[in-house]
Every structure is written in C-alpha cells, then in structure tokens.
Amino acid sequence: MKCPPPGSEAHGLKGLSEVVGNARLVALGENSHGSSSIYELKLRIIKHLVEQEGFSVFALEMPAVEAEYINDYVKYGRGNIDQVLLKLTYPSWQTQEVIDIIQWIKKYNSQHENKIEFRGYDMQNGWSALGAVKNFATSNDSVLLSKLEIISTLYEKSLNAGQPEASLLKKSDEVVHYLKTKSYGSLSIAKVQTIRHYMDIFVQSLAFHFGLEHAKSRDEYMAENIQWIVENSPDTSRIIISADNTHITESGSKAGAFLNRWYGKDYVSFGFTYKTGTYSAYGPKPFYEVHLPYVGTYEYFFSKSRYNNFILDLRLVESIPLLNQRAGFRSIGSRPQEVTQFYEIAIKDHFDVLVYIATSKHTSPLKK
Known part of the structure; x- marks a missing residue:
C-alpha cells in the first residue's frame, strides 16, 4: 500500500487495518534509532492502530521501571516532560520524535475513557x-x-x-x-x-x-517481559511494540522469533528501511549520511518502485524473485555505520511487512 511522505497530514493508511488483521501484537521496527522520518511514520501508524483498531498498549525498547514513570505521566498527568526525558534512559529515545509519541498518547488519554498504557520491557538496568x-x-x-x-x-x-x-x-x-x-x-x-x-x-x-x-x-529476556505484559493486560488488549529491526525480526534467536513462536499469527512484524538521507547515532557528529543502496540490495530494488514511500505485505508476495532470495538490507542501530550499512538476509524470514521510506532525516536530540 502507498503511504504519503513523512510529515504529510494525509492519512494514506486505509489498507493498514487489513495488513494487521486481528493480530494482538504489532511490532514496529527501525533500521536505525536515529531516523526522524521513521518515527514520524511510526506515530501515524500508532494513531491509526489506536483510533481505528483499538490498540491500548505501547511498549518501547526501554527499562520497565522507567517506563512506569512515563505511564504515570501519560495516564494521570503526574510529573512533567523534563522528568520524562530523564526516564528515557537511552540517548536514542531522548529526542523530540519520541517525545512527540509520548505527548500524543498523553493527549489521547486526556480525551478518552479507555487509556493507552506505556510500557517498557528491557532488563539492562x-x-x-x-x-x-x-x-x-x-x-x-x-x-x-x-x-x-x-x-x-x-x-x-x-x-x-x-x-x-x-x-x-x-x-x-x-x-x-x-x-x-x-x-x-x-x-x-x-x-x-x-x-x-x-x-x-x-x-x-x-x-x-x-x-x-x-x-x-537479552532478546529472550525482552521477549519474556513482553509476554508478561500480554499476560498482565486485559484479554482484549492489543499491543504495539517498538524496537530495532534486529529485535522484532522473526528469524534467529531474537525477541521477535520467540514472540512469533509463542503467538503465531497474533504477532505481526514491520521492518522499516529507507533509501537515502541522514540519521543520528552515538558518535561525535550531529548526524551521519545514509549510504546509497546498490544493485543486490533490497533498498535498491524498492527504490525502483513508482511509489516513494510504501508498505508492502511480504506475506502476499510470491512472484518477485528478489524477495524470495537473500540480498543486502540496511541495518544501522544506535551507532555510526560508516564502513557498511548492508547485511545479507532473507527478508521474508525476518518480517511480515516491509515499510519503505525514500528519504530519512535525522532525529533531534533533546539532552546532551
């Protein structure tokens, strides 16, 4: 399905409900933690899932206890945004883009009887x-x-x-x-x-x-902690999970692989990537350049689409040869990747859905 560019006010997500179906857990990945464009699109997807599909839990890749303080903020208005910023332990989340998601959840909760919970599932602290x-x-x-x-x-x-x-x-x-x-x-x-x-x-x-x-x-522990959130939420709760692509993937021994094994079709994973632009990362520079994709990468193939930005349900694609074989796929994470940004994977083994953005803009850090 086509989606409008990041920052657009148009909805453009009418087909998303069909892609998600009745899944209880929807995992939204990211190929780098420092792409504002991904987070702007994530927020639009979150809005759709909450307003149109009744999702009621947002779970971020962050320590569980710190997330509970943020939950108090979005549900009950306790504390203030400066305290929230301190509780976003990892610098990757101390950005305007993550604050925008939190503030939208808070605003939604202030206007609706059915509240969105904010949860964390990491265990490093x-x-x-x-x-x-x-x-x-x-x-x-x-x-x-x-x-x-x-x-x-x-x-x-x-x-x-x-x-x-x-x-x-x-x-x-x-x-x-x-x-x-x-x-x-x-x-x-x-x-x-x-x-x-x-x-x-x-x-x-x-x-x-x-x-x-x-x-x-760490991935198995995070999966167990997400399982705890599921088991300690009402049976009708539907949960949005936000993490790096490498955590929500259904391949290997990653968190998403455990969740896929435990929940089957109730778990749907969205892998995010982009063609060009900039990203933020832990390093001396305010932002870094995205390497252009080359022949033999999925991003190069996606860049030839007539759409600049789109969501592709990989479960429905059978006849495109490249998607049925291994190819390069961008993976950056939280640190600068200036030597190589592409690693060979079999994309359909990793994700149910692919989200492609033509241009990435780096995030805006709020704390040094």
Whole structure:
C-alpha cells in the first residue's frame, strides 16, 4: 500500500487495518534509532492502530521501571516532560520524535475513557528494578526490605569487582521465591504482580550482566517481559511494540522469533528501511549520511518502485524473485555505520511487512 511522505497530514493508511488483521501484537521496527522520518511514520501508524483498531498498549525498547514513570505521566498527568526525558534512559529515545509519541498518547488519554498504557520491557538496568522493589518494601514489608538491603550491598560489591559475590544470586532467588509466596492482602493483585516482575527483571539483569552459565540472551529476556505484559493486560488488549529491526525480526534467536513462536499469527512484524538521507547515532557528529543502496540490495530494488514511500505485505508476495532470495538490507542501530550499512538476509524470514521510506532525516536530540 502507498503511504504519503513523512510529515504529510494525509492519512494514506486505509489498507493498514487489513495488513494487521486481528493480530494482538504489532511490532514496529527501525533500521536505525536515529531516523526522524521513521518515527514520524511510526506515530501515524500508532494513531491509526489506536483510533481505528483499538490498540491500548505501547511498549518501547526501554527499562520497565522507567517506563512506569512515563505511564504515570501519560495516564494521570503526574510529573512533567523534563522528568520524562530523564526516564528515557537511552540517548536514542531522548529526542523530540519520541517525545512527540509520548505527548500524543498523553493527549489521547486526556480525551478518552479507555487509556493507552506505556510500557517498557528491557532488563539492562538492574539498579532501577531493585530500587523499585526496595521502595515497595519500605512501605509494605520490613522483612523484605532487610533482605533487599543485603542484596544491594552484594550487588554493589559485585559491580565494583566485575564478578558476582558468591551469595548474590542465591539471595536474589530467595527473594523471588519469597515474593511469589507472600500475600499482601491490602494491595491490588496488579501491584504485587508488578513488584514480582521487577524482581524477576533484576535477576535477569544479574545473569545477563555477569554472563552467568544459565543466562539467556537479552532478546529472550525482552521477549519474556513482553509476554508478561500480554499476560498482565486485559484479554482484549492489543499491543504495539517498538524496537530495532534486529529485535522484532522473526528469524534467529531474537525477541521477535520467540514472540512469533509463542503467538503465531497474533504477532505481526514491520521492518522499516529507507533509501537515502541522514540519521543520528552515538558518535561525535550531529548526524551521519545514509549510504546509497546498490544493485543486490533490497533498498535498491524498492527504490525502483513508482511509489516513494510504501508498505508492502511480504506475506502476499510470491512472484518477485528478489524477495524470495537473500540480498543486502540496511541495518544501522544506535551507532555510526560508516564502513557498511548492508547485511545479507532473507527478508521474508525476518518480517511480515516491509515499510519503505525514500528519504530519512535525522532525529533531534533533546539532552546532551
């Protein structure tokens, strides 16, 4: 389906509902975190999915605890935009474009009874997860608090030493078990489940950070945390996931592959790419140049379309030879890619839907 260029006020997304179908989870990727054009289009897709299809959760590739503060902002108006910016832990999200998405969700919530939830599912920040459980314990459970104080000390020593203290994981697992068996009658089930989830995230971060023998990959942990969001949302909830293409892909051992395995047709992945322009990245320059696609890349093939910007349902395309074989596909992420930006993939193994934009403009950072 054709879509108007980024920044256009025209809707141009009438066919999107048919592409999404009845899927409960729609994953919106990005081939770089620093493309304003992708985020402008994402916002238009989010608006459509919320207003036309009843999606009610937006989940961003960011730590879960920090996202809860942003959820309080968009649902209840607590805090302010400067505090929100600080909670967007990764510099990639500290941009005007991500703030625009958050502000639109807040405005929508102020005008509608059915609210959009803002969630995070990453697990790299162990301190914030542990801190949230400690805050809970301070008000509700002195026994739990004493256990967490010991864990905090062991955790700090472990980080300083670069390896875990012998009893850190054991005591953390004990707290996980304690929380699963402890009843807090005066508190809502949802509140207690969330605290249990934060403790699980802390244990995930321990295993991941220290490379423990039983550790899973970051992608598998993120997939498990998205699964938790699904299981702890109303059965009617439909969820938008936003992350790098390399996380939402259905190939390999990435988060999207787990979600595709668990949810089947209820999971639809959108891979995003572009032909030319600029992008922002972690580096000394304010922005970087997009390499022109060449013969043998999907982007070169897409650039020959009569449409500058379009959405292609790869599940419905059978007769185009290039789409049935491996070719170069742009992948940048959060860091500058000035040597090569293309990596060979079999695109139909990775994504259900391809979103192509002719020109990328870099994002606008809001915090240095």
